[in-house]
Structure formats: structure tokens, C-alpha cells
Amino acid sequence: MKKQPVIILTDITKDYASEDMVTRVLHEISFRVNVGEFVAITGPSGSGKSTLLHIIGLLDLATSGTYFLHEKDVTKLTEDQQASVRNNEIGFVFQSFNLLQKANVLDNVVLPAIYAGTGKAVRETKGRTLLEKVGLADHLLKRPNQLSGGQQQRVAIARALMNDPSIILADEPTGNLDTTSGRDVMEILKSLHKEGKTIVVITHDASIANQAERIVKLRDGRIV
Numbered sequence: 331m332k333k334q335p336v337i338i339l340t341d342i343t344k345d346y347a348s349e350d351m352v353t354r355v356l357h358e359i360s361f362r363v364n365v366g367e368f369v370a371i372t373g374p375s376g377s378g379k380s381t382l383l384h385i386i387g388l389l390d391l392a393t394s395g396t397y398f399l400h401e402k403d404v405t406k407l408t409e410d411q412q413a414s415v416r417n418n419e420i421g422f423v424f425q426s427f428n429l430l431q432k433a434n435v436l437d438n439v440v441l442p443a444i445y446a447g448t449g450k451a452v453r454e455t456k457g458r459t460l461l462e463k464v465g466l467a468d469h470l471l472k473r474p475n476q477l478s479g480g481q482q483q484r485v486a487i488a489r490a491l492m493n494d495p496s497i498i499l500a501d502e503p504t505g506n507l508d509t510t511s512g513r514d515v516m517e518i519l520k521s522l523h524k525e526g527k528t529i530v531v532i533t534h535d536a537s538i539a540n541q542a543e544r545i546v547k548l549r550d551g552r553i554v
């Protein structure tokens with residue numbers, strides 16, 4: 331089967347402007363990811379990894395260049411359309427989990443489905459299934475701070491899966507975890523890859539990067 335690109339970035343640049351100067355943090359990045367691929371992005375701190383992932387995930391916009399996602403030029407979408415693509419086609423996992431501390435585990439997981447307009451019964455059934463899948467069926471009503479870091483990250487993965495995205499983007503998902511919990515998180519990402527999801531993970535840990543099919547290295551905002 332021919333490999334289909336799902337993410338095509340061409341000559342992407344990103345500038346940050348402060349009062350008196352403009353700093354370019356991404357320089358003409360061209361990069362594609364095929365459907366079902368598992369790619370690791372590595373590079374030193376400050377090399378632009380998170381900036382790049384945020385652009386891929388439509389959390390941020392490039393200064394110039396083109397970005398086609400599922401054959402659509404995302405720079406031509408309205409903000410609402412971009413938000414909808416982000417919510418339905420992309421699942422995010424962050425280093426610091428980004429869970430709502432005031433909500434219980436199940437409510438955290440179903441949140442993206444609320445934005446998507448899914449009814450309560452359907453989303454809660456789905457949320458329970460996903461929490462079972464990540465081994466947290468017994469923790470539905472706990473608050474995130476009653477869980478270990480590894481468990482919190484698994485909640486975040488369940489949340490990322492809520493709207494059945496085809497793409498998972500993870501920014502240092504094991505960065506705040508001990509080795510064992512980090513391994514569990516990687517096993518989950520690998521099983522999602524086997525199910526056919528496209529996965530892009532940022533890491534500066536070589537043992538994590540080596541588990542991907544392909545490693546892309548960034549340095550000073552350029553692919554090396």
C-alpha cells in the first residue's frame with residue numbers, strides 16, 4: 331500500500347516578536363508524516379520542538395509556509411474550523427498532563443466530547459471504556475491529585491482519545507515520570523500506533539526516541 335502523507339509542512343517559519351526585535355525560532359521547516367507513522371522529534375531544549383508541535387496541532391499558527399492536514403490547507407480555515415479540526419482529529423498529551431484539578435478523572439476525560447457536542451450518556455460510556463483501556467477503571471471519581479504522575483498521564487491519554495482522533499501529538503509525555511511509568515505510557519502509545527493512529531512524540535530521551543519508527547532532529551529551529 332502506498333504511504334499517504336497526513337501532515338505536510340512546507341517551508342514553515344515561526345517568528346516571535348517582542349517590542350524591539352523579531353526572533354525566528356523555526357526556519358523553513360519542511361516535514362511530512364504519513365498515515366499511521368510513529369515519529370519522534372528530538373533536539374536540545376529551545377530548539378523549537380514544542381513550537382513545531384503546536385503548529386502541527388493547530389494550537390499556534392506559523393508565520394509563513396504551508397500546512398496541509400488530511401489534504402486540507404489549514405491556513406485557509408477559519409478559526410472555528412481550525413478549532414473543530416483540533417478537537418476532532420488531534421489528541422494532545424503534554425508533559426505536565428494539563429488536567430483540571432477541580433474535576434474528577436471521568437469528567438476530565440469526557441471534556442473534549444462536551445466541546446464536540448456529544449450527549450452525556452454516550453460520552454460517559456466512552457470515557458469509562460477509555461479509562462478501562464488505560465488501566466484506570468477503578469479511579470473514575472478521584473481527583474487528579476489523588477493519582478500518581480503515571481496515572482495522571484494515562485488519564486490525559488484517555489482524554490486525548492475521547493473524540494477518536496487519527497493523530498496523537500505528545501510533548502515530552504514521559505518527561506515528568508519515573509522510568510516504570512514512562513515505560514507504561516510508551517506501551518500505550520505503541521499500542522495506539524498498532525491500532526493505526528499516527529503518532530508524533532517529542533522527547534529528548536534517546537531510549538524513548540528509539541522506540542519510534544523515525545527520528546527527526548531539530549537544532550536551532552532547523553531539521554538536521
Ligand SMILES: Nc1ncnc2c1ncn2[C@@H]1O[C@H](COP(=O)(O)OP(=O)(O)O)[C@@H](O)[C@H]1O
Nearest residue numbers: 346347355373374375376377378379380381382
Ligand atoms: N511565546 C513565545 N514568545 C517568545 N519566544 C518563545 C515563545 N515560545 C517559545 N519561544 C522561544 O522559541 C524557542 C523554541 O522554544 P520551544 O519550541 O519551546 O523549544 P523546545 O520545545 O525545543 O524546548 C526558544 O528560544 C523559546 O525561548
Ligand SMILES: [Mg+2]
Nearest residue numbers: 379380381501
Ligand atoms: Mg518543549
